[in-house]
Amino acid sequence: MKVLYNDGTVAECAEDEELDVLRHSAAHIMAQAVKRLYPEADFGYGPATDNGFYYDIDFADTKISEEDFAAIEAEMKKICKENLKFSVFELPRAEAVALMEERGEKYKVEHIGDLPEDSRITFYQQGEYIDMCVGPHICYTKALKAFKLTAVSGAYWKGDKDNKMLTRINGIAFRSKEELAEHERMVAEAEKRDHRRIGREMELFMMADEGPGFPFWLPNGMRLKNSLMQYWMDMQDAYGYEQVDTPIILNKSLWETSGHWDHYKENMYTTEIDGEEYAVKPMNCPGACLIYKSKPRSYRDLPLKLAEAGKDHRHELKGALHGLFRVRAFTQDDAHLFIRPDQITEQVTDTAHLISTYYEQFGFPYRVELSTRPEDSMGSDEDWELAEAGLRAALEAMGVDYILNEGDGAFYGPKIDFHLQDCLGRTWQCGTIQLDFQLPQNFELEYTDADGMKKRPIMIHRAGFGSFERFIGMLTEQYAGKFPTWLSPCQVKVLPVSEKHREYARGVYDALRAAGIRAKLDERDEKIGYKIREARGIDRVPYMLILGEKEENAGNISVRDRSNETVERDLGEFIADVTAEIEERRG
Secondary structure (H helix, E strand, O other), rough: EEEEEEOOOOEEHHHHHHHHHHHHHHHHHHHEEEHHHHHEEOOOOOOOOEEEEOOOOOOOOOOOOOOHHHHHHHHHHHHHHHOOOOEEEEEOOOHHHHHHHOOHHHHHHHHHHHHOOOOOOOEEEOOOOOEOOOOEEEOOHHHOOEEEEEEEEEHHHHHHOOOOOOOOOOOOOOEEEOOOHHHHHHHHHHHHHOHHHHHHHHOOOOOOOOOOOOOOHHHEEEEEHHHHHHHHHHHHHHOEEEEEEOOOOOEHHHHHHHHHHHHOOOEEEEEEEEOOOEEEEOOOOHHHHHHHHOOOOHHHHHEEEEEEEEEEEEEOHHHHOOOOOOOOOOEEEEEEEEEOOOHHHHHHHHHHHHHHHHHHHHHEEEEEEEOOOOOOOOHHHHHHHHHHHHHHHHHHHHHOOOEEEOOOOOOOEEEEEEEEEEEOOEEEEEEEEEOHHHHHHHOOOEOOOOOOEEEOOOEEEEEEOOHHHHHHHHHHHOOEEEOOOOOOOEEEEEEEEEEEHHHHHHHHHHHHOOOOEEEEEOOOOOOHHHHHHHHOOOOOOEEEEOHHHHHHHHHEEEEEOOOOOOEOOOOOHHHHHHHHHHHHHOO
């Protein structure tokens, strides 16, 4: 696709840039349509996003709702049909301000004032509409063929709550109507799989106004969470980790030593105890440092691998909270490894293998990113260079393809991030391996080396699931609530056809429970068809046992699985098969 760059040149853009250009151009075309319909509209920012675009607009006294989208979309289609040519020009600062003042664009004038003195100020124009922009853009408006407005919301100018609230109109844009239709199909599928809806239906978790962002785990959710936790504990044992638990509230001095007080305080909850300031932990690493420091360590003790499913709290903005995906209280799948410099490649490789095993268990493909030193960092250049080189060496030794993510490391060290892709094509950053020279230095951690000298260990921060909350939200959507048997809150539901078969059903239920299978007995006076539909559609159980006169007389069971196929089985054989399926964690 040919695009117009801000130096006036027209050239083919890279294929992976096409959507960004289309979406940015769609924002301009939407702004032109809005200006035609609402001449007093004043425009803030209008960028492209991952799936579309938005524009923040001051409509003065006019209130815009989704009911207005049809008229705006119709005007956008008209502009595309007019096939207006995009052109670009540059102005000196004073002339740029004069142009925007003349056109009544007070937000653009303010934006110009925020730019560095040596900035180039360029404008793109299509038809009567002019917008300050660095581009690039499509050459003609007819190149935009598939778009849709999707949402309207409020957004503070420059994201500052002290500024005026503008109206944000969101939209999506794609290369073709077929791509747009596929996107809408995926959105509909995502709505069906929404973990918040499924969580309510299956009674996994709840939220309450009394604690925004603090999940309440219900009995079914605890069964699911405990099953995942048991898998996690088994994996820690298999990879040689020792499990620990550190306090939730610790003294301010600890967080000052760790650096969190200076770098993370705005995300921490604080309280006062005995006249001293304490903080609720947002992370588990300082507690792990105290455990390491609790006794002398030798080079023979390393690596020391401490795993913790720690309960953490972080202050997230209320507007950012989203089901289990963004919460204020969560259980972190965490571990901290204390190692010697010669163990970096071995331990990073071993840790990466553990994390990849997690994802293979649940069928998540993933990509790997190496994130380097951010601006807000602590430590010497030498330490950062050594840490980054250590992670690169481990990735190269493993033969792993990775993307370099400059400047996105933690403030205390570089990191390897694992980004999962779910069944809807969305990506989630879950696993991380962070190499840290700073905390061991801050806490004055030491070990006695083979030469009798005191040395400083290196610390690896590791997470696989990220948090149990978010990972369970992901699994809920990945499986659409139809969890594999080993994870399912209810693994088998026993459904007597009528009241006279209840006693036989209770005997089957008791046998299942005695074998350690999570079973439920539905003894309600409801028709069997209703019970089946509820067990399949709401509870999403892997197996239903339908027990009537035929089954009772034969002393067997009728088993219906998720394929909706029903077969007669011997109860003992069924229990043996299901027990093996659970123990082997199939699916």
